[in-house]
Amino acid sequence: MKIIILFAVIGGLLFSCNDTSTKKEDNTFDIVTTTSMITDLVKNIGGDKVVVHGLMGAGVDPHLYKASEGDVSKLSNADMILYNGLHLEGKLVDVFERMKKQNINAIAISDALDKKDLISSTLFESNYDPHIWFNIGYWELMTLFVADKLSNALPESAAYFQDNAQKYLQQLKELNVELRNEIAxxxxxxxxxxxxxxxxxxxxxxxxxxxxxxxxxxxxxxxxxxxxxxxxxxxxxxxxxxxxxxxxxxxxxxxxxxxxxxxxxxxxxxxxxxxxxxxxxxxxxxxxxxxxxxxxxxxxxxxxx
Missing domain, CATH: 3.40.50.1980 (Nitrogenase molybdenum iron protein domain)
Structure with missing residues (x-):
């Protein structure tokens, strides 16, 4: 029953938000992210051209996370929603799927990866391990993916996003070398x-x-x-x-x-x-x-x- 009520609230808010008569007056590009890893990634790429609203903070378990009323407000006012996907955000999966059907710009960053590169599991609902950020090479692909999504949404800032992405990719490559030396x-x-x-x-x-x-x-x-x-x-x-x-x-x-x-x-x-x-x-x-x-x-x- 709670999820049905949530759908109804989100549906009503999203409808009003997509009405051009209620267009935001501050001209900010608001992005809602789910996990803190994605929040950090988007801040590195988006810089001062976007406003990032992270739903989940330190110590928050995305598998069990439930949307609050404040989250509904953030989601309804977002210009873009970026989430992990692969059923990591278990309680929000249906919400994001419903948004996509309403042509809301909700994007799973796991779409940056080829399914053949994922670790499969017969014990998990999505059949894939969703903890994809623990492969730095995959995180590099998701960095490029997010930079492209932001560039498409804000073409006037595309060069800025791509430059930030390249700087961040260099940091990731250096991190990979450092950690391999440590693990050795x-x-x-x-x-x-x-x-x-x-x-x-x-x-x-x-x-x-x-x-x-x-x-x-x-x-x-x-x-x-x-x-x-x-x-x-x-x-x-x-x-x-x-x-x-x-x-x-x-x-x-x-x-x-x-x-x-x-x-x-x-x-x-x-x-x-x-x-x-x-x-x-x-x-x-x-x-x-x-x-x-x-x-x-x-x-x-x-x-x-």
Whole structure:
């Protein structure tokens, strides 16, 4: 019933917003983004030519996020909506699909990628792992995709967007080299990453880690006793030194895992908190995509050595 009411509210607002008689007077180009990673990306490319409104802040789980009344207002007044797609924003999927049918400019940045390059899953609704930002090469493709979408929407600023995109791409390339050098200090057998949920498969594939998530791809699924026991057995078999909490996932499941391992006379520590589905606090290094990635890798390497 709530989603039906949300549709009705959004539908009414969008209809009025698309009426040329209600055109905004401030001439700003307003973009609504979902995750904090996308918000950071659009700010890097859009600069001062756009106004970015992020729905999800630090520590917010996009799998479980529900639109508030304030979100409805932002969505209804947006000139463009950029979201991840692949069912990451589980509670908002139907809203975005409805908007597209009403010719609202709602764009999934995952459309920048070829489906054959995605990690498939029979256990997740979209059949693809949605955590695509953990492959820096894919993030580069999404950077170009967003720059093109902004250039098409605001052709008078196209050169500005493309220039910003190229500067950002250079930063991403430098980050990739830096992180590979950092990870190279780990032996292949040390590259075993155990986290709260399956958010790091693209990271593992890109950087040569064996990745195990206690929960599935979506945090909407709870880890059961069998999940804990199987993961504990993996940790003991491979002598994994540390496991990791995630900033957007309750820590209790990892603490239960640690207790299960330690009860079998194998010591495992909590190696730190990683940023998975959200960036860190605004105005911190971890509040940017590049800073988040750098922090994650340093935390992982330090704990697994």
């Amino acid at each position: 200090t780990l032996s292949q057998d040390q590259r075993r990453l155990v986290t709260a949920h399956d958010a790091f498969n693209y990271f593992g594939k890109a950087f040569g880690f064996d990745v195990v998530g206690l929960q599935g791809l979506s945090t909407a699924t709870e880890a059961g006793v069998q999940d804990v026991q199987e993961t504990a057995a993996y940790i003991i078999e491979h002598k994994v030194k540390s496991v990791f909490i995630e900033s957007s996932v309750p820590r209790r499941t990892i603490e239960a895992l640690k207790a299960a391992v330690n009860s079998k006379e194998h010591e495992v520590s909590i190696g730190g908190t990683l940023y998975s589905d959200a960036l860190g606090d605004p105005n911190t290094e971890e509040g940017t995509y590049i800073g988040m990635f750098r922090y994650n890798v340093k935390t992982i390497v330090k704990a697994l050595k």
